[in-house]
Amino acid sequence: MIKKFIYLEWKAFIRSASFGKNLAMKIIIGFFMIYFSLIFIGMGVGAFYVLKDMKLEPLVTVNKFLIYYFLFDLIIRLLMQSIPVLNIKPLLVLPFKKLTIVHFSLGKTALSFFNWIHALFFIPFSVVLILNGYDVVEIVFWHLGIMAMIYINNFLNIILSNIDKLFVVFAGIVLALGGAHYYKIFDITLFTTPFFQSFYDIDGVFLIPILVLAGLYVFTFKYFKKNLYLDAGLSVKHDIASTENLTWLNQFGTLGTFLKNDIKLIKRNKRSKTTIFMSVLFLFYGFIFFGNSHQPAVMHIFAGIFVSGGFLFVFGQFVPSWDSSYYQLLMTQNVPYRGYITSKWWLIVIATFVSTILASFYIFYGWEVYLTIVAGAIYNIGVNSHLVLLGGAFTKTPIDLSNAGGAFGDKKAFNVNAMLLTLPKIVLPLLLYWLGLHFGSKPIGLSLVAGAGVLGFIFKEKVFSLIEKRYKMEKYSTISAYKQKN
């Protein structure tokens, strides 16, 4: 019976829309998978030596931060890891035992990207520890304990995913703990470090998370089995709708019509809502670069682009796929392409503008840093906004709006197109800035970047005509691509 399930899963995997029929695409996907895997493995191997270099005991240090690691992992899961409920329905009336269905769908989550990605870090890290004279058996125990913790998160996510907006609570907890830790009010790691450390130090402690995991599995199993009915666990939650007229947008004519629709699009769908969350995350990206002497100065512009460009990258990237489910409708209405594109452009511009204002806390690092962000924002508005819209004509992956998972990692929406299109948007300003920095000074570099943005803005109408033409050319293939959803 299990063989049948595996057969179905394999088909689902190789036939998923974005897996692509195109060989070149598959190769690129493979390349990126390997690349990211290598990064994680590299981190696993490197962590030991880096920490050693910093005169820290590697295992203790890792244990110290594990609590944050796990909490953060849980937040990411709540946001992105989807629950395998939907494809259970067709199996219910077939001669499968319910037990098998539940076991299988729970077992399936164990193989999720969100689980094995951790192995890529922890396994090399454990191996390096062993090579450096740590006790083999104890390390294996520690490792098992950690893996159990990761799977506890996996099942917690399944149980908790029915509760909306829970990730906000966890994000709040992380922020509170982190803040309290930073300001030395309360240090959670004082309690958790010894616990994680005892997986290694004391025989048998690692059994605690494994037992908890077993208990959690039994609980989830029972919960799922009890709810394996169309009007219980398998029911789709319906939102209570409220009609919003947003009449203040009427003054903008067709543009207003589209803006109204886009605002509702973002507000009412899980997937698009996460883009807002992601854009907020991007705001803090600069902390990695500014005030960090390890990073080369040229990378500042990199941060400058990303801080204000979060929305541009996570939302703009997927225009017009956001409208994929009703693209045919738009094509039969009296819709000028330009109005449609302009509305998306304005949305991006407004978001970039707001992000730039919100990012004003970077002034704390000095005006120069903030000016870098402003220059990045100008470049985003002038050049990148056009590039994402142009790229949109080629991004033909339909978006399932109701599905929150997928922005990253979820195998069904791992979109390499999007990543490839990101590169020119960053490399060009990086180059301009570097030139300015190399042959002149920082202000020259910044004005080169901003100048490119202004230039793009001046040629906006021209570029829009070009984009419009592209969209028209791609019309039929886009329609047919959007029809092929799962």
Added chain:
Amino acid sequence: MIQVNQLLKKYNGTTVLNIESLEIPKGQSFGLVGNNGAGKTTFFSLLLDLIQPSNGKILNQNIQVNTSENWKSFTGSFLDESFLIGYLTPEEYFYFIGDLRNQNKADVDALLAQHEEFFNGEILNNKKYLRDLSKGNQKKVGIIATLIGNPEVVILDEPFANLDPTTVSRLKKIIKDLADNPNVTVLVSSHDLQHTVEVCDRIVALNKGEIVKDIQTSKETLQELELFFAV
């Protein structure tokens, strides 16, 4: 009104639609019947420029549909649920279409009031998004939305499917009313011979992409069609 010339659609060498010539005069109510795969939806998709013809052309009021987009302002259509915007409420959807067709809120409201009976109290003010409506109710929304802005050409693909008996008879009345208007050309496709015969002046049967019957509706039409499709 609508002229079809040497229209041909092929997928990988297989012909799915081949119409030598077809003319639908203004004001006619035109019914398209045929089995699955006969080419009904393909024809409508070509008419709406959603797919490209392999050869030939379609003129909608003398506008070639795949070269100019001006037909869009007087053509209303509903092919399937992918014409609905799932995250809107029915009202918002109607106003959205209204905006695109230059109708203000009052115009749309007037049209909706006219069709209140058709909605049967299940559509408006129901605090539901379109994606959460049943298939039948979604269809009701889609059909009425095609009427916004007084289109001169109305295209409905399988409008009777998924509707309850009461709604079907109400829909027939709506289509008949449209057909009575000499300025409106109605194109309807269906598997259901009886419904189509009831509402259409003229019936064209497609089989494997070709026109096999073209009849003006009369008392004998239903029998003739039933005989034709019987095995």
